[in-house]
Amino acid sequence: MANSVGAWIWSALLLFAFIASASSDESVAEETPSAVLTLDASNFSETIAKHPFLVVEFYAPWCGHCKKLEPEYEKAASILSKHDPPIVLAKVNANEEINKDLASTHGVRGFPTLKILRNEGKNIQDYKGPRDADGIVEYLKKQVGPASAEIKSSEDAVNFIDEKKVFIVGVFPEYSGEEFDNFTKLAEKLRSDYDFGHTSDAKLLPRGDTAVKGPVVRLFKPFDELFVDFQDFHLDALEGSIEVASIPVVTIFDKEPSNHPYVIKFFNNQNAKVLLFIHFSEQYFDSFKSKYLEVAENYKGKKMSFLLGDIKASEGAFQYFGLVESQVPLIILQENDGKKYLKPNLEPDQIATWLREYVDGSLTPFIKSEPIPELNDEPVKVVVANSLRDVVFNSGKNVLLEFYAPWCGHCKKLAPILDEVAVSLHDDADVIIAKMDATANDVPSEFQVQGYPTLYFSSAAGKLLQYEGGRTVDDFIDFIKKNKDSVVETIQSDPIKDEL
Ligand SMILES: *[C@@H]1O[C@H](CO)[C@@H](O)[C@H](O)[C@H]1NC(C)=O
Numbered sequence: 001m002a003n004s005v006g007a008w009i010w011s012a013l014l015l016f017a018f019i020a021s022a023s024s025d026e027s028v029a030e031e032t033p034s035a036v037l038t039l040d041a042s043n044f045s046e047t048i049a050k051h052p053f054l055v056v057e058f059y060a061p062w063c064g065h066c067k068k069l070e071p072e073y074e075k076a077a078s079i080l081s082k083h084d085p086p087i088v089l090a091k092v093n094a095n096e097e098i099n100k101d102l103a104s105t106h107g108v109r110g111f112p113t114l115k116i117l118r119n120e121g122k123n124i125q126d127y128k129g130p131r132d133a134d135g136i137v138e139y140l141k142k143q144v145g146p147a148s149a150e151i152k153s154s155e156d157a158v159n160f161i162d163e164k165k166v167f168i169v170g171v172f173p174e175y176s177g178e179e180f181d182n183f184t185k186l187a188e189k190l191r192s193d194y195d196f197g198h199t200s201d202a203k204l205l206p207r208g209d210t211a212v213k214g215p216v217v218r219l220f221k222p223f224d225e226l227f228v229d230f231q232d233f234h235l236d237a238l239e240g241s242i243e244v245a246s247i248p249v250v251t252i253f254d255k256e257p258s259n260h261p262y263v264i265k266f267f268n269n270q271n272a273k274v275l276l277f278i279h280f281s282e283q284y285f286d287s288f289k290s291k292y293l294e295v296a297e298n299y300k301g302k303k304m305s306f307l308l309g310d311i312k313a314s315e316g317a318f319q320y321f322g323l324v325e326s327q328v329p330l331i332i333l334q335e336n337d338g339k340k341y342l343k344p345n346l347e348p349d350q351i352a353t354w355l356r357e358y359v360d361g362s363l364t365p366f367i368k369s370e371p372i373p374e375l376n377d378e379p380v381k382v383v384v385a386n387s388l389r390d391v392v393f394n395s396g397k398n399v400l401l402e403f404y405a406p407w408c409g410h411c412k413k414l415a416p417i418l419d420e421v422a423v424s425l426h427d428d429a430d431v432i433i434a435k436m437d438a439t440a441n442d443v444p445s446e447f448q449v450q451g452y453p454t455l456y457f458s459s460a461a462g463k464l465l466q467y468e469g470g471r472t473v474d475d476f477i478d479f480i481k482k483n484k485d486s487v488v489e490t491i492q493s494d495p496i497k498d499e500l
């Protein structure tokens, strides 16, 4: 569950990032044969056997992001076909029945998914580069070379170390020994996430330090303390240090694409997440930022991650949390199980106090809910997050509850059917037919809502079932009659009887 919460938000936020990074250059001529190989289950293995380095895009014909990627991918494939050694780009239509196994063995869960296959597919990594043609070319050129580039001169250092990205350099008196081997292994493993280099001469590095002889790993980053050194060469320890050091104390979320990789990292980590949303263009920006940084520093290592978001880039997040602009400046904290806390109309001086109250357990969780309707006289009753417990669990009634989304076609088809069910059962005072807009209300954790419509039945005695039967009026009525508890009976039932 925790992960699906993260993934949701993540895609909402990144929708924007993707649109911003995909350029609109569609200059690939229609007639030229495609530089991208089309593969399917019949020739996948033989093709990867032929190419030591192959990039595969798993796509679906109906996927909008795939369509946006297509001209960029094509252009990149054409440029990279002339590269030495050749870099081959391929695609698989994962929507086709024969390719579904292929997609699932490659862990494809959304579209497009891009994988880098090396060594006949024995080494597979996620493609984590940009999605515009130039970005794809640049990223893949680095991926096909050695995992760690040797820095032999100050020019190398300047060329390799991108000041806007994390860059990890190993300093070794000589390129051998266990430390060097471990560094190289880790560079292979993490090469699609970070850029790596190694040198025997620390003074070639930016902010170079002649005293450093190594073995040492120095991580350069475009934020916070700008570089960190590590000397523990155990693989897990080194990987852990790199992960921690490459997340900023405060992740900035705005329209600047170079910040987006950190936003992805922020949402993928397992900490509780604190998000402060303000207008970056307002006068108050500096005082919020400095107070927030100070607080975040104090919570370092305490399983909390901090993000500062510009309201201009945060439409997706606002929709997801059910927030409105008049609440800005606002701070929201989300735990891994989805529990949330909110303080709207915040002042910089209140950040530290609010978090202390959270840690002390004195805050009340925030639940996204539409207002409880004053009039609820349609056959199908409207339930919102704040009335769900009263209507479903505490009413002592048998409730059929539909979770729907306003845009969902199957839900629209179902609406008149549920109306009819409700009208037919109108005279049965023990039964309620209800619906909740699951996009505007938080769904309690008792329910698993992964698609729309999702239907649950809660009996008067408190038995909760997911409804998976047919969708005709008779199907629903039969199910309800079979599963409902008589309200009178439940009142009479007592522990002694239950034991018999
Ligand atoms: C793989 O097979 C498909 C259809 O069977 C074909 O369209 C495609 O061109 C083949 N690809 C290669 C690289 O042979």
Ligand SMILES: *[C@@H]1O[C@H](CO)[C@@H](O)[C@H](O)[C@H]1NC(C)=O
Binding pocket: 178, 179, 182, 232, 233, 234, 235, 236
């Ligand atoms: C290299 O990593 C392995 C696995 O973590 C570890 O056993 C070994 O001690 C490491 N070598 C050094 C010099 O830290």
